[in-house]
Every structure is written in C-alpha cells, then in structure tokens.
Amino acid sequence: xxxxxxxxxxxxxxxxxxxxxxxxxxxxxxxxxxxxxxxxxxxxxxxxxxxxxxxxxxxxxxxxxxxxxxxxxxxxxxxxxxxxxxxxxxxxxxxxxxxxx
Numbered sequence: 001x002x003x004x005x006x007x008x009x010x011x012x013x014x015x016x017x018x019x020x021x022x023x024x025x026x027x028x029x030x031x032x033x034x035x036x037x038x039x040x041x042x043x044x045x046x047x048x049x050x051x052x053x054x055x056x057x058x059x060x061x062x063x064x065x066x067x068x069x070x071x072x073x074x075x076x077x078x079x080x081x082x083x084x085x086x087x088x089x090x091x092x093x094x095x096x097x098x099x100x101x
Contacts, residue, residue, distance in 0.1 A: 001083045002080055002082055003041075003083060004065070004071075005038050005077070005078040005081060006034070006075040006077060007033070007076060008074055009030075009074055009076055031076075034078040038054060038079060042054065049085070050083055050085060051085065051086040052082065053081070054081055055079060055081070055082060059079070065077060065080070
C-alpha cells in the first residue's frame with residue numbers, strides 16, 4: 001500500500017509572517033504535525049508486524065505523483081509511506097524478547 005501524507009498549505013497571513021525566516025517550512029506547524037503523525041503510523045505498523053518505508057525523494061518530482069493521485073485543493077505532499085508485510089522476518093538474537101534494539 002502507498003500512503004500519501006498531506007498537509008494544508010500555510011494560510012496567506014502566516015506565510016507573510018514567515019517570510020523573514022530562513023526555513024519557514026521548518027517552523028510552520030502543518031508539515032511538522034504531519035511528520036509527527038507519520039512517525040506514529042510507522043510505529044503502530046511495526047507493532048502490528050508491518051514494514052514501512054518513508055519516502056521523500058518522490059517530492060523532487062511532485063507532478064509525477066499528482067498526475068496519478070490528484071491532491072485536494074490547498075494541500076501539499078509531506079511524504080509517501082510504503083506499507084506492507086515484509087518478505088522476510090528478522091530473527092531475534094538468543095535471549096532477546098523484543099525486536100527494539
């Protein structure tokens with residue numbers, strides 16, 4: 001499964017305030033909140049035995065993604081998440097009861 005994580009574009013008012021900041025996207029709450037939600041999704045998937053991979057490289061060519069998956073007006077992509085069952089499962093070392101290292 002491929003999940004597109006989206007966030008709302010900054011409101012016009014707040015984007016004007018953020019113009020003086022070197023990296024306004026790092027301060028804006030929308031992308032950061034989405035990233036935190038993605039982290040929770042990845043952790044929950046892992047707990048259920050699913051594998052995930054967070055992909056940001058496709059954001060370099062957004063038209064390739066949006067051609068296939070049109071975004072709702074006012075939203076931008078934050079990342080893509082590949083989700084599925086791994087082909088192989090890692091064996092835990094002897095004596096380990098958790099796969100969290």
